[in-house]
Amino acid sequence: MNRILTKHFFEKQIFQDKRYPSWQQKKDLAIKIIEEFSQLEKTRINPDSPEESFFFWRQSGKEHGCHSGIIETRVENMRKDILPENRLFRRVRPKKIIVPETSNETAALLAALSATAQNAKYISDSMAECTEIHQWILNKKSENNTQEILEVFPHLLNYNGLLVLHIQQAYERIHTSYNTTADLKSFLSLAVLLDENCWLSVEDSNLKGLLIFKKKLGNRGVKRVADTNEQLSMEELLAWPLIRWMKSNGDPENVQVDIYKSNKTDPHILCIGEKQSRGNMYLIFYSYSISCGNSSLQAIEVFFKSFSVLGIPIPLQLKKIHDFLSIKLWKTLSSTISVTVQRLISKIIDYEQSLED
Template sequence: MEKLFQKIDGSSTKKLLDSGITSESIILMEDKDLMDIGIEKGPRLLILEFIRQENNNAQENINESNLNVLNWNDPHSTSSKARFTFFNEKEIRTALETRTDFRNTLYGELNVGGLPSNKNLLFMVRIVCSHFFEDRILNQRSYPTAFEKHLLAKQIVSTYPQLKRKKRNVMDPDEVSADKRKFNRNKAYDDFDFASQEVLEIVHARLQIQNPRTAALIIKQFPHMTAYNGLMIQQSFVRMTSLEQRVDMANILLKCILLNRHVFNDIEDEYIQGALVVFRELMVRGCKRLKEDDSMSVEEIQAAPLIRWVEESIKHEHLTTTTARYEPHIACFGDKFKKGSYYAVYGTESVSCGYSSLNCIDVFIKGFTVLNVRVPTLLRNLKDFLDIKVYSLKSHSSRNSVNNLLDVFDKVDNAERRSLISNGDTSI
């Protein structure tokens, strides 16, 4: 407070000290508080300016060495705390250097003081955000706070100071000051995570109406829809359909295996096997054999409309060029009929779903709704079955084969309930 005392008169200093005001308490004072202890208007203005500067400094001068051990209350949860994330220049540079598809921009522009295009800047932000936040979002279901995003943005600019420049070249028009703009943005929310998601969904819905069947356009506008093992697609589906509680898909798919114990027995993953059994039971016609399918076995061809096993060595080709010839499907990269890494594929667009087949089936089916993709003819009965039995989006189907299978499941469920009741289990 010595700096403040040098600016104000002795009488005002004495009043502050007599009132027991300390360096900790003064930053909490307002104009009314200063008036109450008799500070005149001139010194009050100087004190208020001092308080404003101190508050700004306190926000900006947080000791970064302690950021990684601070816990902040998650604004969207009453029971959990979000782990605060530590950012530094070295880690940001390392995250960018590990991406081979960004090295031209990194070494050719950023590292020599250049300013990349807007597209490459957005790509850079996605790389850095994935590096710091992806594991936290996937495993802890905890999103970065607005304050963390602000600190990360400041660290990125500190790492590459040329990003402070407003224009990419001298011929670009100057930025118009806020008081001269015809339109100004509304004040941003302090806590804007959920608000931004709602805006995204409104725009997303309009894109669907104006540009039907354009998953590529939706993903181009919102590239993060394909990130985090399909989590964004799952959350968008919940908001779009008002589905509040996920039904146990795992139990249903395991029961589906019992429909036919003589098919798809070589498939290692039980959830994939169950999905294929119910797909086969509901299939209205045979599968068309393509020229490139000549080397495939009968079971591979029967499974192909839903899932294709692809060698890891041709993964990039399959996801970028080959898929354009196929209807939407699940791709499993690994040995035939074995577990592997799963992707939900919609034409040339794909969503990585990690190594969980159950998660991939869920993302794949929900992706038809979220990305506004036309459901292939051979998969319509399967999707209809899951929409009713798993997601409860409707009560019955327009297809008799689906309704007949649902009746079988209802009888099985009723038999299970009667068995549990007869055994004295009243929890149901």
């Protein structure tokens, strides 16, 4: 019976839809079995366990650990029949990177070059030649990864308006599966269809779309991370881990931002101007800042791609929105353990298919 039911409910989901059943789905099936065959209540593991525990018991009654029950066992066995290339979670062996000797010489010359228009093409080409060095530093996963990368590639931090070009090129070199047809603006506009009455006071449509997606992915723990003396509205509080506004006090912006980043706050997008209005955008990565001008699209794209390019750990509050964009838009990530992200991706896919029909 267990084999028949798990096949009926989960086979298509696992093999065709390429989605693993959640613990809630497996628990619901176990409860249905007990409801239909009440005599099976006697199969419970022990007197204190749930009636359905023989079929599925979440974490075996503990706060942490693996699930148990014959439904869980059968689903695990079904996953083993999936071809390795189709599995959601694959153990990838780290590729050994060999750095050519000529790359070290090129990198040394590159770091010494000034960011001028005459050097633009040479710097771009040289950074491509030094990809192995970049990947080698990233694979080290040391606490000083970002500092080491910027010492070798200082032009990633700022390059007279060509910042997006260098971050984008480096991102594509790191992620060979990158979706080159990705349209960030069109993708963010889909968010308004999910909740057109949300974030009405945010002037920039791109930021509004990003915040709607962020809200749909959950806001657990937001109150704990909003460490500020300012009086924030609920919307500003929800936006705090991702986007913050700072009113200009008349000082030059670069001085103001330097003072702000000295606090070494968690990575986020900073907009100079009245709350929820348009303004010049800066990316704050602890003690580093990147100027993105008044382009919100540029700020959003560079912000999320910089985590990979600069080797910056992704804050917990941004993990879901980062995974969401990486999987659905840029296709540089194949899967996520977040059920919320999986559901939102499925919702967007269903909507896109309905448009095609």
